[in-house]
Amino acid sequence: MGKRDNRVAYMNPIAMARWRGPTQSVGPTIQDYLNRPRPTWEEVKKQLENKKTGSKALAEFEEKMNENWKKELEKSREKLLSGNESSSKKRERKRKKKKKSYRSSSSSSSSDSSSSSSDSEDEEKKQGKRRKKKKNRSYKSSQSSTHESESESKESVKKKKKSKDETEKEKDVRSLSKKRKKSYPDDKPLSSESSSESDYEEDVQAKKKRRCEEREQAKEKVKKKKKKQHKKHSKKKKKKSGSSHKSR
Numbered sequence: 512m513g514k515r516d517n518r519v520a521y522m523n524p525i526a527m528a529r530w531r532g533p534t535q536s537v538g539p540t541i542q543d544y545l546n547r548p549r550p551t552w553e554e555v556k557k558q559l560e561n562k563k564t565g566s567k568a569l570a571e572f573e574e575k576m577n578e579n580w581k582k583e584l585e586k587s588r589e590k591l592l593s594g595n596e597s598s599s600k601k602r603e604r605k606r607k608k609k610k611k612s613y614r615s616s617s618s619s620s621s622s623d624s625s626s627s628s629s630d631s632e633d634e635e636k637k638q639g640k641r642r643k644k645k646k647n648r649s650y651k652s653s654q655s656s657t658h659e660s661e662s663e664s665k666e667s668v669k670k671k672k673k674s675k676d677e678t679e680k681e682k683d684v685r686s687l688s689k690k691r692k693k694s695y696p697d698d699k700p701l702s703s704e705s706s707s708e709s710d711y712e713e714d715v716q717a718k719k720k721r722r723c724e725e726r727e728q729a730k731e732k733v734k735k736k737k738k739k740q741h742k743k744h745s746k747k748k749k750k751k752s753g754s755s756h757k758s759r
Contacts, residue, residue, distance in 0.1 A: 687711060 550558075687710055 683711075687714065
């Protein structure tokens with residue numbers, strides 16, 4: 512099976528354009544743009560002056576708005592001032608009325624108050640003393656209750672700490688006794704409370720000794736293995752050398 516021919520004929524675009532001829536222009540050309548009507552220098556100056564001065568209608572409108580705004584501000588100021596003046600006048604009238612009523616009541620009650628003032632003062636003094644006594648009693652009772660609560664809380668904290676320490680000590684002693692039973696089953700159990708610290712030190716020293724002994728034993732085993740391997744290797748060499756002499 513042969514390959515399919517996918518080749519396409521090449522067409523030169525410049526040659527094709529020449530063969531087609533001149534194209535029809537759509538829209539204005541460059542010459543039309545260059546020959547467009549342009550304003551003179553005098554017309555340009557007039558336009559700039561008009562822009563700087565601005566429109567008269569807009570200026571008149573702004574002036575009218577400013578005048579209306581000023582009138583509204585004056586009206587609102589007058590209202591506020593009149594309201595403040597009226598409120599101040601009302602307050603002054605109320606004060607004068609109060610003063611008059613107080614003077615009239617004081618003149619009428621001066622005779623009655625002179626007789627009852629002594630009794631009322633005595634009663635107030637007695638009530639003040641009673642209140643002070645009650646306050647002192649309540650303050651003392653509150654202080655005593657706070658001291659008691661603080662002492663109880665401290666005692667409870669101390670008891671908890673002691674119980675925790677005792678439980679921890681018992682756990683340590685039990686663990687040491689279990690370890691000793693495992694390591695020394697024939698030994699007799701000792702008193703845990705009296706010699707806990709000495710037992711712990713002895714256990715540590717015994718562990719160290721055991722570790723050293725185990726290391727020495729491992730080293731000796733390695734040395735023995737090396738010696739055995741060396742002997743086997745030397746025997747094999749001797750056998751090989753003897754067989755080679757015999758063959759010769």
